[in-house]
Amino acid sequence: MLYEAVRLALQAIMRNMFRSFLTVLGIVIGVAAVIAMVTVGQGSTDQVEADVATLGTNLLMIRPGQPSQGPGSGVGGTAASLTLKDVDAIEEQIASVAVATPSNSRSMTVIFGNINSSTTVTGTDTRFLTARDWPLSSGRSFYESELRTGSSACILGSTVRAKLFGNSDPLGVSIRLKQISCRVIGVLEAKGASSFGTDQDDIVLIPIRAFQRRIAGNQDVSMIYASIRTGISTDKAKADIERLMRERRRIGPFEEDDFNVFDMKQISSMLTGITSVLTGLLSAVAAVSLLVGGIGIMNIMLVSVTERTREIGIRLAVGATEGQVLLQFLVESIVLSLIGGLIGIVLGLGLGLLGSRLLSIPFAPNPSLVLAAFAFSALVGIVFGFFPARRAARMDPIEALRHQ
Amino acid sequence: MTGESTFGKVAGPGALPSPDGAPLISLRGVTKIYGTGDAEVRALRGIDLDINGGEFVAIMGPSGSGKSTAMNILGFLDKPTGGSYAFGGAEVDHLGRDQLALLRRNFLGFVFQGYNLLARTSALDNVELPLIYQGMARTERRRLALDALAKVGLKGREDHDPSQLSGGQQQRVAIARAIVTNPDVILADEPTGNLDTARSHEIMDLLTDLNRKDGITILMVTHEPDMADYADRLIHFLDGRIEADTIPDKAVPHAL
Ligand SMILES: Nc1ncnc2c1ncn2[C@@H]1O[C@H](COP(=O)(O)OP(=O)(O)O)[C@@H](O)[C@H]1O
Numbered sequence: 003m004l005y006e007a008v009r010l011a012l013q014a015i016m017r018n019m020f021r022s023f024l025t026v027l028g029i030v031i032g033v034a035a036v037i038a039m040v041t042v043g044q045g046s047t048d049q050v051e052a053d054v055a056t057l058g059t060n061l062l063m064i065r066p067g068q069p070s071q072g073p074g075s076g077v078g079g080t081a082a083s084l085t086l087k088d089v090d091a092i093e094e095q096i097a098s099v100a101v102a103t104p105s106n107s108r109s110m111t112v113i114f115g116n117i118n119s120s121t122t123v124t125g126t127d128t129r130f131l132t133a134r135d136w137p138l139s140s141g142r143s144f145y146e147s148e149l150r151t152g153s154s155a156c157i158l159g160s161t162v163r164a165k166l167f168g169n170s171d172p173l174g175v176s177i178r179l180k181q182i183s184c185r186v187i188g189v190l191e192a193k194g195a196s197s198f199g200t201d202q203d204d205i206v207l208i209p210i211r212a213f214q215r216r217i218a219g220n221q222d223v224s225m226i227y228a229s230i231r232t233g234i235s236t237d238k239a240k241a242d243i244e245r246l247m248r249e250r251r252r253i254g255p256f257e258e259d260d261f262n263v264f265d266m267k268q269i270s271s272m273l274t275g276i277t278s279v280l281t282g283l284l285s286a287v288a289a290v291s292l293l294v295g296g297i298g299i300m301n302i303m304l305v306s307v308t309e310r311t312r313e314i315g316i317r318l319a320v321g322a323t324e325g326q327v328l329l330q331f332l333v334e335s336i337v338l339s340l341i342g343g344l345i346g347i348v349l350g351l352g353l354g355l356l357g358s359r360l361l362s363i364p365f366a367p368n369p370s371l372v373l374a375a376f377a378f379s380a381l382v383g384i385v386f387g388f389f390p391a392r393r394a395a396r397m398d399p400i401e402a403l404r405h406q
Numbered sequence: 407m408t409g410e411s412t413f414g415k416v417a418g419p420g421a422l423p424s425p426d427g428a429p430l431i432s433l434r435g436v437t438k439i440y441g442t443g444d445a446e447v448r449a450l451r452g453i454d455l456d457i458n459g460g461e462f463v464a465i466m467g468p469s470g471s472g473k474s475t476a477m478n479i480l481g482f483l484d485k486p487t488g489g490s491y492a493f494g495g496a497e498v499d500h501l502g503r504d505q506l507a508l509l510r511r512n513f514l515g516f517v518f519q520g521y522n523l524l525a526r527t528s529a530l531d532n533v534e535l536p537l538i539y540q541g542m543a544r545t546e547r548r549r550l551a552l553d554a555l556a557k558v559g560l561k562g563r564e565d566h567d568p569s570q571l572s573g574g575q576q577q578r579v580a581i582a583r584a585i586v587t588n589p590d591v592i593l594a595d596e597p598t599g600n601l602d603t604a605r606s607h608e609i610m611d612l613l614t615d616l617n618r619k620d621g622i623t624i625l626m627v628t629h630e631p632d633m634a635d636y637a638d639r640l641i642h643f644l645d646g647r648i649e650a651d652t653i654p655d656k657a658v659p660h661a662l
């Protein structure tokens with residue numbers, strides 16, 4: 003009986019191919035939207051997590067500014083800047099911190115011969131390589147003397163190296179950053195992965211004092227990286243740093259912090275939070291579209307039941323029970339919305355693939371979501387098909403037979 | 407589908423429980439009133455009628471006299487307003503919709519003036535329809551439907567759909583559909599109303615055959631005395647009442 007009902011349903015749907023297509027459009031769009039959104043959302047979450055992993059989970063970032071501001075917000079307007087003394091204090095006075103290093107960054111054009119390339123110039127010191135767990139592939143790190151005097155030595159990220167030098171050896175060669183000329187002393191290993199949408203290997207490291215004096219023109223340190231000793235919790239290290247910094251910055255017991263300590267997990271959860279809010283929002287839109295799709299199915303099923311009144315009369319006359327007629331029309335609306343769901347799933351996965359290619363994030367299709375979409379379309383078919391099917395089942399056989 | 411066993415088919419025609427030789431069909435004081443108040447139409451005003459298994463009954467009467475109303479009630483498609491109906495000796499007045507559907511499915515076959523075949527559906531599929539609702543397996547269904555179509559002379563037309571068949575052929579498909587379940591009674595409301603004389607006689611021969619050879623009880627409404635002549639009992643309706651119930655003189659064989 004069920005087999006017959008499915009066969010009949012497919013027959014009825016095929017007879018009105020175009021109308022059926024229009025009917026399921028709402029379901030198609032709803033399902034496709036959900037699948038595409040969640041696929042892209044999951045992909046970007048995966049990306050963020052991968053990014054965090056490349057930065058290292060045992061890393062803390064300290065910046066001046068109100069705690070309520072995110073790590074992406076600029077240096078707090080009123081808050082005093084950090085200093086090189088802060089860096090040393092954090093490293094020396096806090097037992098839970100292994101290494102601390104300053105990091106001032108600015109986007110600049112780097113020039114070699116007739117090639118210029120825009121890159122990120124970061125003023126830091128040798129400890130940067132330890133904190134970021136980032137070995138050199140060739141050359142050496144800064145000498146103490148270079149750091150002290152802020153002389154013009156620089157270490158290239160692999161992207162910059164490739165852009166400026168291709169396959170030739172950059173060591174000992176001078177490049178120019180703005181009007182400063184500096185000698186290449188080392189090359190960083192490639193991190194490979196991009197981080198938060200930027201290429202981490204697109205970087206030039208110079209001594210922090212050189213950055214302060216010749217690029218920034220002040221003594222500020224805009225960010226400090228602190229790596230936590232293994233076996234010590236992030237929260238403990240954070241609390242230690244906060245206590246020290248409050249002391250150093252003379253913040254009264256009832257005053258708020260004027261600096262931030264972020265850990266990478268916090269950053270990742272903030273970013274994935276944004277992603278999930280967006281996904282949720284768009285999924286709500288998709289849910290409305292599914293609802294509209296369901297109403298569309300109900301509408302067309304009602305039309306179909308009316309059009310086929312005579313057929314229903316014939317079926318009742320030859321002995322169909324209410325349940326059998328109900329089943330037939332219910333199966334028809336379920337099949338209809340399942341077809342819509344299937345098309346939507348295929349379309350949604352296609353759009354998700356396209357979207358993740360465009361955003362260069364991993365394609366992350368979710369099998370349980372696909373199953374859920376399938377089940378949900380069936381549910382839409384049942385819920386919105388029930389009323390029309392019941393109307394068919396409850397018809398009076400004589401009136402139905404008399405219907406023209 | 408509760409009640410399936412209650413009304414499940416036990417054996418062929420004539421095997422119905424019929425205590426004390428009670429008639430197959432028995433109406434007592436059956437009335438039918440459509441509408442209420444000013445719009446009230448008293449379609450049946452008290453019908454008493456007994457029909458035995460194996461009879462071939464023709465029902466005649468002017469238009470609006472209640473013939474179709476009576477047929478619908480006899481065929482479990484409608485319920486009377488008053489009176490009682492016993493089928494095979496059993497009261498059916500208090501049965502629900504689904505139980506009536508089971509009675510139709512297992513004991514009755516319908517033939518309508520307008521054929522009432524499913525459009526865009528092959529003759530074979532049309533004939534299989536009642537068997538689907540009986541839950542019969544596909545191969546068995548197919549076999550019985552092919553047999554029924556052969557019996558009404560439509561061998562080779564199984565794949566035609568109604569639009570590819572003449573009126574007479576369509577009515578044969580309808581008859582095949584009516585007999586495929588091996589019913590006790592065929593109810594035919596003006597089965598030849600849309601057919602020319604030659605085709606009408608063919609259909610009547612077919613019905614007569616089913617009555618004589620298979621023992622199927624036939625109740626047929628007709629306007630044409632020629633067609634009524636095939637029956638062995640003639641009932642006249644007038645204003646919702648039975649005006650006459652006669653056994654015509656069958657001494658003169660019907661001239662073809
Ligand atoms: N569904 C209905 N609603 C109201 N009146 C009806 C309905 N069906 C039949 N009637 C009326 O009942 C009477 C008997 O109709 P019917 O049984 O169809 O007569 P016949 O078949 O003998 O021509 C007629 O007056 C008809 O108008």
Ligand SMILES: [Mg+2]
Binds near residue numbers: 473474
């Ligand atoms: Mg009539």
